[in-house]
Amino acid sequence: MPQEYDHGAIEAKWQERWRRSGLYETPLEQAERPYYNLMMFPYPSAEGLHVGNMYAFSGADVHGRFQRMQGYDVFEPIGFDAFGIHSENFALKVDRHPTDLIASNIRNFRRQLERLGGQFAWSKTVETTDPAYYHWTQWLFLTLWKGGLAYRARRNVKWCPQDLTVLADEQVMADGTCERCGTPVVERELEQWFLRISAYTERLLAGLDQLDWSESTKLLQRHWIGRSVGSLLDFPIDGGEPLRVFTTRADTIFGATFMVLAPDHPRTLELTTPELRPAVAAYVAEATRRRIAGVREEEVATRGIYLGRSARHPLTGRNLPIYAAEYVLSGYGAGAIMAVPAHDSRDHAFAKAFDLPIVEVVSGGDGTGGHGGGALVNSGEFDGLAAPDPAREVVTAAIAERGLGRTHVTYKLRDWGISRQRYWGPPIPAIHCPVHGAVPVPEDQLPVLLPQIADFRPLGTGESPLARDPEFFNTTCPICGGAAQRETDVSDTFLDSSWYYLRYPSADRSDGAFDPGLTRKWLPVDTYIGGNEHAVLHLLYSRFVAMALHDLGWLDFEEPFTRFRAHGTIVQNGAKMSKSRGNVVVPDEYIDRFGADAFRLYLMYMGPFSEGGEFRATGINGPQRFLLQIFRLLARMEGEGQAEAEPRVLAQARHRCIQQVTTDTPELKFNTAIAAMMSFVKRLKEHQGPVPRPALETLALLLAPYCPHAAEEIWERLGNPYSVHQQPWPKADPAMLVRDQVAVVISINGKKRDQLMALPGTSPNELQELALGSPRIQQWLAGRRPSRVVVVPDRQVNLVVAGD
RNA sequence: GCCAGCAUGGCGGAAUGGCAGACGCGGCGGUCUCAAAAACCGUUGAGCGCAAGCUCGUGUGGGUUCGACUCCCACUGCUGGCACCA
Secondary structure, rough: OOOOHHHHHHHHHHHHHHHHOOOOOOOOOOOOOOEEEOOOOOOOOOOOOOHHHHHHHHHHHHHHHHHHOOOOOEOOOOOOOOOOOOHHHHHHHHHHHHHHHHHHHHHHHHHHHHHHHOOHHHHHHHEEEHHHHHHHHHHHHHHHHHHHOOOEEEEEEEEEEOOEEEEEEHHOOOOOOEEEOOOOEEEEEEEEEEOOOOHHHHHHHHHOOOEEHHHHHHHHHHHHHHOEEEEEEEEEEEEEEEEEEEEEOOHHHHHHHEEEEEOOOOOOOOOOHHHHHHHHHHHHHHHHHHHHHOOOHHHHHHHHEHHHEEEEEOOOOOOEEEEEOOOOOOOOOOOEEOOOOOOHHHHHHHHHHHHHOOOOOOOOOOOOOOOOEEEOOOHHHHHOOOOOOOOOHHHHHHHHHHEEEEEEEEOOOOEEEEEEOOOOOOOOOOOEEOOEEEEOOOOOHOOOEEEEOOOOOOOOOOOOHHHHHHHHHHHEOOOOOEEEEOOEEEOOHHHHHOOOOHHHHHHOOOOOOOOOHHHHHHHHHHHHEHHHOOHHHHHHHHHHHHHHOOOHHOOOOOOOOOOOEEEEEEEOOOOOOHHHHHOOOOOHHHHHHHHHHHHHHHHOOOOOOOOOOOOOOOOOHHHHHHHHHHHHHHHHHHOOOOOOOHHHHHHHHHHHHHHHHHHOOOOOOOHHHHHHHHHHHHHHOOOOOOOHHHHHHHHHHHOOOHHHHHHHHHHOOOOOOOHHHHOOOOOHHHEEEHOEEEEEEEOOOOEEEEEEOOOOOOOHHHHHHHHHOOOHHHHHHOOOOEEEEEEEEEOEEEEEEEOO
16 A cells, blocks of 8 residues: 555544544534435345445435535434344344344444445434334334224235245245245235325325426336226126226227126126136136236236126127136226227237127227227217227216216225234234224333244244244233233334434434424435335335325425435446345455545446446556545645645636536536546646645545545645534636637538637637638638538537538 | 336446547556566557548437437337236
8 A cells, every 4th residue: 555545544543533523413403504314224134235335325425425515414314224024034044033133233234334434423323123213113103093094904915835924025936936945825815904005196196296306216106106097887787786897998988898807806706607607716716826926928818717697888788798817907996897809909819819809999990909099980979089088088977977987096006014924023013802903002002022032933824923922912902901912913114114214313312203393403304315226115105104194293294305316226247236146245345455435436436326337346446546646746745845826727627626526416426526526636747846735625625525534634634624524615716717718629511620729708700710711721621612600609610611 | 018217449437419438447558676566657449641630430220400429210239117007
């Protein structure tokens, strides 16, 4: 290591100094210009923080430090999202208790985060596994429950019959087998807790329009919510309730030639003739098996069975045969459809396979299921109406008049199931009383502590391992005092993370989830930076929880994150880092070798922060060399004694650099900001003569968000008072940004042929004269007159000449 | 299949209507050294030329424009999301 820049000593020195002075412990009560800079808290895995985490935290920290130098009181907390099935599975695998594992993982994460040099407010950290935290996660659940937003319902869960455990969706492999043992997964219906996020779909959708978020993230949320406007239509059944279907194309109803139910539609067997029931029941069982397996083969599109009965067309009275088929899903719309094979490709494929009639009712289609885009035909009184609009409204209205239909909006977003039949999570604070049913645990009895049971293996009954601990579950009913049992399921880890940002400012309070005064002062979050992999679940749940707490009187805002920016992904060998791929890069060795500052710089310099990039260890020496050069300049200046006044060219370069870094940093265009600083350093090195002090002073300030330790060191050696991070951001002087001379390109028919220097602001006429006067240009023109001259002031003169 | 985003030297990237390749990595040549590393200096899109310089060049094909990496149309490939959502 070159002696001019000993990154190890410098970084240790300043980290210690920051800790001692409490530089980053922003006083929350007194702050005058609060700025809440949030980043997604990590899951403390056993491998330690990887480069992807470092990338996200570095970028968020650069942003926070920049805001601090803009004069804000920045609050930049960090915490640990440590509950969940990953921890639990890992603990099972290595046969240790998750409590022990998590504690050491967190210690390791904390050590790594401290080395990175982030301005974290460590006194306000949270750990979701800490009873002092999940006390309030349980409170949140109770609050939502009391607000009518939590309910119990039976729903299917994925179940491994070999491991006897409930599986998360992502633990089911593509072929429908368990990821751990390869056994085919089945479904079991269990009574579970749900949060009524579906009550908020419209607000979740509308709110997006007002938010300053990455467009990609908003788009993902819109798709996930999946709003679709259509009609619910009732097709009468002789001797039974009408069959209800959902369609977005009510205008094509005259083209409906058959009906299709999802195999697991509740009325499938009822609508089957008695003699076909055995065959249909067998088909339904087979279809269910394939659905769990997630089979996506081609044949699924054409697999189905005739039920032997018909529905009556509400307008024509014709009989439409009813089928059950796998291409119709029970969980969406009405779980049943009217099939219009002439104008829907899936219906078309099915009609072909079962030799069902195809009737075109929109002109201009290709007859194979395309939508067409003309007028209605073969549609009785509606012929000639433009399709799809306004025809679908007119048709729906006509059917509504007969009492057989209405306009309906449907969504893909389902209610949020939060029950987990596992161990490693906060117990759901409910008590089941034989007399009173499910009763909330009284708030003064929170937290319901997760017992330290030694055997936390899944039980095999569809219940949580807590169900083997009578000491835990045996209790009394809070209402009647009779014998009762605690809920033994724990809650989803997304519930923990749905409100953690509310906790940070109040992390040390024990009298409530979040202090009203601090919350009013610090929230909503000013900037939230995180990965787009959480675009729909975490970010949507957090918005829902904030809206719900708002409606229940706990918050005075509805949207928790005013500004959200998605950062890119760091990949290695073209693949996202993950332990299963074996390509996790742990940053410690690079920080040892190059220092946290050079490492941060390398990560931020790779490309636009929103894009991520490929991690290549080669290349970190570039930023390190850059820092070394600055320290060499510093040593040179110190050796030369007090430098004289700053030469004009260097002052201009300095102000251009300030300008660039100042505009790029808040836009998270860190790569170009760093490039500007590198260019400036290059310029300084080329300069003969003493290094002007303002150059280094400015560099220390501009570098502070990016390389917080090196910037402190330079700042101190220049004789300035602690700390560089408390200085105001430098301002570019507009007068210094004006160039003395500009290079004007002269081109003929768009090709560069010469160049001249001119004063900025030279008039177009004058530039044209200068251009025409150039000997080189006259040579190219060879006597021809330009038919047109385009002058771009201060930049270019383009001469248009015929026949060149 | 649908919806986004992306495509520029050996590599990461810059420039979003006006000098393509800033800045960095790597390579090549040199300085220092017994030597090596580090560092420093020079050079580095391709082709032609002794040279001044010229020609070509931003995934492919068209278009708009005095002028296109940039805007429009079509296509190809990659990345991410959704995926029988009626």
